[in-house]
Amino acid sequence: MEELLNILKDIHADVDYDTCTTLIDDGILDSFDIISIITEVSSEFDVQIPANEIVPENFNSAAALWKLIEKLLDE
Amino acid sequence: MNKKKVVKIIAAALCAVLVLVLALWFLQRLLTPKYIDKNEEGLLVKEYYDYAGGNDVLFIGDCEVYSNFSPVRLWQEYGITSAIRGSPQQLIWHSYYMLEDTLRYETPKVVVFNVLSMKYGEPQSEAYNRLALDGMKWSSVKLRAVKASMTEEESLLSYVFPLLRFHSRWSDLRSEDLKYFFNTRQLSHNGYVMRIDVQPVDYIPRAEPLADYSFADTCWEYLDKMKDLCEKNGIQLVLIKAPTLMPHWYDEWDEQIVKYASDNGLCYVNTLPIAESEIGIDYTADTFDAGQHLNLSGAEKLSSWFGAYLKANTALPNHRGEADLELKWSEKIDRYYEMADAQAAQLERDGKLSGYWGD
Amino acid sequence: MPFVSFGFIAFLAALMLLYYLVPKRFQWMMLLAFSIFFYCFAGWTSLIFMAVTILTTYFAGAVIGRMAEARDSYIKEQGAAMDRDAKKAYKAKVKKRTYLILSLCLIVNLGMLAVIKYTDFGISIVNGIFRTNIGYLRFILPLGISFYIFQSMGYIIDVYRGKYAPEKNFARFALFVSFFPQLLQGPISRFDELSQTLYGPHDFDYQNFAKGAWRVVWGFFKKVVIADRLVTAVITLSGEPDVYKGVYVVALVLFYAIQLYADFTGGIDITIGVAQMLGIKVAENFDRPFFSLNVTEYWRRWHITMGTWFKDYIFYPLSVSPKMLKISKWSREKLGQAIGKRVPVYLSTIIVWFATGLWHGAAWNFIVWGLLNCLVIIVSQELSPLYQRFHKKFRFSNTKGYNVFQMFRTFWLMGFIRVLDVYRDVPGTFRQVGTIFTTANWGDLFNGSFLELGLGWQDFAVVLAGCAAMLTVSILQNKGQVRDRLMARPPVVRYALLIAAVCLIMVFGAYGIGYDSGAFIYTRF
Structure with a gap:
């Protein structure tokens, strides 16, 4: 989780990722950011987030994203 | 939803539809040209229904009938009752349906068709379709007439609802559109459109030879249909070429009509060769636009001559002396001379005519 | 059948009547029948292409679905007996096969689109490079093919990804592809969204129906009164680039932006409005982009x-x-x-x-x-x-005024890029835009030259009023749907407005043969 937060902070330093649950819905993350996150995550965790998992529910909060990563790691 | 509410909604919707129909009718009436200050010939076809009935002779054709023949003069001199159903550049299919439409109201004894339109096998202009057809009352005849006449860009629906055709006149609205919203003015004298001014023939353009002088098949078909319809109804069909110099009437065309007439036992007279010698037309005095149309004096001369021609070639009765007809025609005669006087007064005052009514 | 035609209005009336009269389970079949009828107006050959898309996508979806089902039940049965790696390997094996089916389906459909739409473009490039003279094929682009193929490909990819199960009923799937309101210009719908309401059953809902109808009327207004009127000037200005330079290029950018917006969003309003009248929810395609x-x-x-x-x-x-x-x-x-x-x-x-x-x-x-x-x-x-x-x-950058400046900037930037559409000539477009700086003809704005473009001052007045109406509605939408507020008004007000709107469209719409009294003149005094 810590590494993930670092990745996210790198992209937007001024967002409170602990509480924000509308990263996509409020347009805080755009598609460029999402791709950057996925690229970073893939090199950091060695897990590939497939295109069909790129939906608002998975990217609206840091927690949701972490859950996704754990799920993918588990498979 | 309960029943009461449904009924309420339906009632409201029906009311709205009714108001909408009224509003559209109002707009249609407002936006359709009134043909009073401009393009007055648009009134002609509709006016027929005012003088329909009891006409022994029916003229059909383009301006060569409505500018050149005077029913009043035919009545005065020969007791012939006649009506003209002309419209600007009336094509032969228009004329045919004009005849069919007339038969819904009366059966004349003689139909006179001016053959100039034989030269047009194709519609020339959408506007002339409107001038010929918009005034016709609705019946299966009009439906067929519209279908036969429409150019590619037109739609049947725009004849049913002229608003669709004339809606863009909103930027062209004038006071006459309000003034003549409900009523109109009478232009013609049993279909005759009067002009008393004079513009002599000063020059006749040389007629260029044509590549092909044969008339279009469509025209022959409609002429046949016209002939058959007359036969069926016991009407004598008379073909005529009016004595106006333009557009040019080629000898090659004339020969085809002569042959058709003799093959079918019809009367045909081309008045051009005899216009000056027999009819007495003076092209320096009897035309108002340098030879395209005759003015009042020309039309009266032609009518005098043509009345005699009809007497000689048909079996038309002389109705003079019949009390009800005398009364009816005396009113027409009064209107006829009133208009002539009004035009003369305007001509004197302004040096030129600015409208048929002389006001 | 274009939206702006009396045929379409009659078509709609017939559909609405039958749709709410037949038993509800037949409603979607009625829609399918009407959609096919609608598409037939584009010619029966067009129907063949659509049939190819429907058939290939349906069967590809069904096969992929069956493979996925078989996979899941196999894993369930074997569950305990398989370890993680075995499961993974088995899944990968199945995935390979579903991927093959997906690829085939994509190749057939996108290939069809490519051949029809792009062959001549390819030939022109080849001819240009190799100075050859290969003849063009000149296919006629079947109506809406780019839209329905994209929509179908979205479906098959989603099925492949396991986002949802494939549609089992062939006719229902055919309706998804051929649903007539969105055939002409989209929106490109997603199956999981559209299918929720597409197949009904739908009771007649007065509120929904009336709101849909309002949206259709609004769409017609935008299309017929604004877009179809302004298009004359767009055609004139882009048709003679040598004549219309400088200020006219700026005008073209503006006119085309308005025309395209009014035409496209108007068409989408008609699409979504018609669907709403049928009780169906189609995805929004615009959110006040300007x-x-x-x-x-x-x-x-x-x-x-x-x-x-x-x-x-x-x-x-x-x-x-x-x-x-x-x-x-x-x-x-x-x-x-x-x-x-x-x-x-x-x-x-x-x-x-x-x-x-x-x-x-x-x-x-x-x-x-x-x-x-x-x-x-x-x-x-x-x-x-x-x-x-x-x-x-700079704190002023958060003010409303600065926001308006940003909108203005974005509008013109997009506008200038967009004129490539109308000049249809890349170097020509750049040349034209360049003339803004080299041709000093701004005086033409005031000397009546703009009235020579095919539109009179009355036409410009109508367009201006129409734009004012669009802007007002867009601003009002900040506070929610305008139609919701309209529906809250008493029926008399609503009906009066509706009647006025229909009359406005009938009179001020740019349709049919324009009236030129000169054409009617026969004899002049």
């Missing part, structure tokens, strides 16, 4: 369903594909963190915009249009730290 503050936002609000289609089915898969991740890794090592990070995103962006341009039409002007959009997006992405610093430093 209020966008920047180009990225503009593309989130203009032709939304196309944008998300490209994002979901091309941009994301491309940028997270193993190949792209490899490129990313490589470029980071070789080019450094800063540049390396950008490579995959920008590469995908360029590819997507190239494809978007090509999708709009088989011509260089569309490709250049797409790449210019891409350039603006990338440049603004690069400049965004700068902007952020600027916004922090």
Whole structure:
């Protein structure tokens, strides 16, 4: 989780990722950011987030994203 | 939803539809040209229904009938009752349906068709379709007439609802559109459109030879249909070429009509060769636009001559002396001379005519 | 059958009547029948192409669905007996087979689209490069093919990804592809969204029906009164570029922006409104795009369903594909963190915009249009730290006035890129835009020259009033749907407004043969 937060902070330093649950819905993350996150995550965790998992529910909060990563790691 | 509410909604919707129909009718009436200050010939076809009935002779054709023949003069001199159903550049299919439409109201004894339109096998202009057809009352005849006449860009629906055709006149609205919203003015004298001014023939353009002088098949078909319809109804069909110099009437065309007439036992007279010698037309005095149309004096001369021609070639009765007809025609005669006087007064005052009514 | 025709209105009336009279379980069949009837007006050959798409996509979906089902039940049965690696290997094996089916389906459909739409463009390029003289094939583009193929491909990809189960009923699937309101110009719907309401059953709901009808009327107003009137000037201005330079190019940018907006959003209003009258919810395609503050936002609000289609089915898969991740890794090592990070995103962006341009039409002007959009997006992405610093430093940049300036800037920027559509000539467009700086003819604005473009001052007045109406409605939409507020009014007010709207469209619409009293003149005094 810590590494993930670092990745996210790198992209937007001024967002409170602990509480924000509308990263996509409020347009805080755009598609460029999402791709950057996925690229970073893939090199950091060695897990590939497939295109069909790129939906608002998975990217609206840091927690949701972490859950996704754990799920993918588990498979 | 309960029943009461449904009924309420339906009632409201029906009311709205009714108001909408009224509003559209109002707009249609407002936006359709009134043909009073401009393009007055648009009134002609509709006016027929005012003088329909009891006409022994029916003229059909383009301006060569409505500018050149005077029913009043035919009545005065020969007791012939006649009506003209002309419209600007009336094509032969228009004329045919004009005849069919007339038969819904009366059966004349003689139909006179001016053959100039034989030269047009194709519609020339959408506007002339409107001038010929918009005034016709609705019946299966009009439906067929519209279908036969429409150019590619037109739609049947725009004849049913002229608003669709004339809606863009909103930027062209004038006071006459309000003034003549409900009523109109009478232009013609049993279909005759009067002009008393004079513009002599000063020059006749040389007629260029044509590549092909044969008339279009469509025209022959409609002429046949016209002939058959007359036969069926016991009407004598008379073909005529009016004595106006333009557009040019080629000898090659004339020969085809002569042959058709003799093959079918019809009367045909081309008045051009005899216009000056027999009819007495003076092209320096009897035309108002340098030879395209005759003015009042020309039309009266032609009518005098043509009345005699009809007497000689048909079996038309002389109705003079019949009390009800005398009364009816005396009113027409009064209107006829009133208009002539009004035009003369305007001509004197302004040096030129600015409208048929002389006001 | 175009939307703006009496045939279409009669068609709608007949459909609405039957739709709410037949037993509800037949409603969707009625829709299918009417959709096929609607499409038949485009010629029966067009129907063949659509049939190919429906058949291939339906069966591909069904096969993929069955494979997935078999896989799941196999794993369930074997569950305990299989370890994680065995499961993974088995899944990969099945995936390979479903991928094959998906690829076949994509190749057939996109291949069909490519052949019909792009062969002549390809030939022209070959002819240009090799100075050959290969004849053009001149296929007639079947109505709406770009839209329904994209919609179907979205479906098959979703099924492949396991997002939802494939539609089992062939006729129901055929309706999804052929649903007539969205055939002409989209939106490109998603199956999981549209299918929720497409198949009913639908009770007649007065509120919904009336709101749908209002939207249709509004769409007709935008299309017939504004777009179809202004199009005359657009055609004149773009048709004679040598005559209309300088200020006329600026005018063309403005006119085309208004015309395209009114035409496209009007058409979509008709689509969504008709669907709403049928009780069906179609995705929104526009969100007042001219209020966008920047180009990225503009593309989130203009032709939304196309944008998300490209994002979901091309941009994301491309940028997270193993190949792209490899490129990313490589470029980071070789080019450094800063540049390396950008490579995959920008590469995908360029590819997507190239494809978007090509999708709009088989011509260089569309490709250049797409790449210019891409350039603006990338440049603004690069400049965004700068902007952020600027916004922090200068407080006026958060004011309404500055926002209006941003909208203005975005509007004109997009407008200038968009004129590539109308000139249809890439160097020509740049030349024309250049004349703005070299031709000093701004005086033509005031000397009546603009009344020579085919529109009289009355026409411009109507367009202006129409634009005022569109702007007012758009501003009102800040506070929610205008139609909701309308529906809250008493029926008398609503009906009076509706009647007025219909009359306005009938009179001020630019349709039919224009009236020219001169054509009626026979004899002159």
